[in-house]
Amino acid sequence: MSEVQLREIELLGKSVEYEIRRSAEASEPRIDVDIHGVTVVVPHSIDTLPTELLKENASWVLEKQRMYQAYRDEAPKRTFEAGEEFPYLGETHELVIESRQSHTVSATDQYQTIRLRQSAVKQSSVKRALENFYRNQARQHFADRAEQYASQMGVEYTQIEIRNQRTRWGSCSPSGTLGLNWRLMMASPDVIDYIVVHELAHLREPNHTQAFWDLVSEYHPEYVEHAEWLKENSARLIFSKADL
CATH class of the missing domain: 3.30.2010.10 (Metalloproteases ("zincins"), catalytic domain)
Structure with missing residues (x-):
């Protein structure tokens, strides 16, 4: 089981929303960035500050966000009609x-x-x-x-x-x-x-x-x-x- 908390942080001058997910299944802390946002996964057994992890990886997080924004912008516009x-x-x-x-x-x-x-x-x-x-x-x-x-x-x-x-x-x-x-x-x-x-x-x-x-x-x-x-x-x- 895991619990989710919503937060916001400034990384290199940019405001970034993220989730904290505390998980009994995770063995070490990690940052997941996908098309839906930023998630810091923290094991129950480890006392880790998500803010420190995010700041240490700020450039990587922002680059991933930029990539997924471009991904959204480039997405084909589908109508799902005959002839498409x-x-x-x-x-x-x-x-x-x-x-x-x-x-x-x-x-x-x-x-x-x-x-x-x-x-x-x-x-x-x-x-x-x-x-x-x-x-x-x-x-x-x-x-x-x-x-x-x-x-x-x-x-x-x-x-x-x-x-x-x-x-x-x-x-x-x-x-x-x-x-x-x-x-x-x-x-x-x-x-x-x-x-x-x-x-x-x-x-x-x-x-x-x-x-x-x-x-x-x-x-x-x-x-x-x-x-x-x-x-x-x-x-x-x-x-x-x-x-x-």
Whole structure:
């Protein structure tokens, strides 16, 4: 269990709102900055002053805030209507809603489309049907890529969970569960492969040591390029304003 307290502090001349979350699960104090704000997580067992931690890391906190503000500013304006364009595996696809048996992707010489089942849209919404399409595609695509790379890397994972994090692309638990964000289906296959290799590498090297990055580089030599793409272009993978 954790308890949350709201505070405000001045960092390098700028007023910053933050939460204090005292947690029995945390082993050491840390600062989390995401698109929703700043949180200082403090273990119950450690007497730490959140203000000191924030001041010591003021530049980092402000830079993270600036990054997430830019992320919000660059977010695509989605209307979720037929004819709108959405990325799928790094390529632009026009959204089509029609009477059909299932959602699918199709391509011609002129353009590529995501075709949604009309009855599913009527039962829920375009947004929900499209998200379900991405999730279903992610489940198969991630499984295929993880199986291939796990075999090459000589590691075993237990399962893949399709996650819905707003700012995290992947995770790997000590038990071998890979958590992969379905929004990655809007990125290119190479970027997806980088995240899959990154998380599988944690099964051999838990921390981001040089040995870890050497392992990632062995199986995905272009990892720096694709990690940088995610850093600079993650706003392109925002699905809706609910992500903000």
